[in-house]
Amino acid sequence: MPEDDMADLGAAKALANPLRQRILRELELLGEATSTTLAARLGVTTGGTSYNLRILAEHGFVEEVPERARGKERWWRSARRSVRxxxxxxxxxxxxxxxxxxxxxWFGEDKELLARLDEVRDQLGPWAAARPFSRGVITVDLDELMAFFTDYLALLKRYQRPHGQAAPGARTVHTRFVAFPDPEEGATGRHD
Known part of the structure; x- marks a missing residue:
């Protein structure tokens, strides 16, 4: 997987499109797909998926799978680009x-994913209980917070595998990290 790189405005705008986020999610689930397959799964036109795939490719978020191309049919996969x-x-x-x-x-998608999980949870067998959750508080300065985040990213990357290389019985598991300063503590963040 490529190292993280700083996103420019074009990359940020490319990612901020809800349809493009749905395309990226489908490619993570499917591994590889054509714009026609994605259009059918997402309920949009093939032209819409083709256009948005090109935008995502322009910014390095998806790439073509040339060995699967036949005629005008183009196959795509996630490029697994990490950005900061x-x-x-x-x-x-x-x-x-x-x-x-x-x-x-992203927060809207996460809320929808959790709602869908609750709808199907009883049908997931042993995976029904697979929702580890933790809330905590740490007291750090900004440098320590960035070090904490870097450690989290390293742990996340340790468990990420290319599509098709996961252990038998593995499932896609959405992971999230969010950290924010306590708004009640004031602007300085000091514990006076």
């Missing part, structure tokens, strides 16, 4: 707007 964003204070207003929109899209 500059700290909010270093972002230009347009980047901040794109990252805020992306966060809104």
């Amino acid at each position: 964003f500059e700290p909010r204070g270093a972002q230009e207003p347009a980047m901040r707007d794109a990252v805020d929109l992306l966060a809104e899209v």
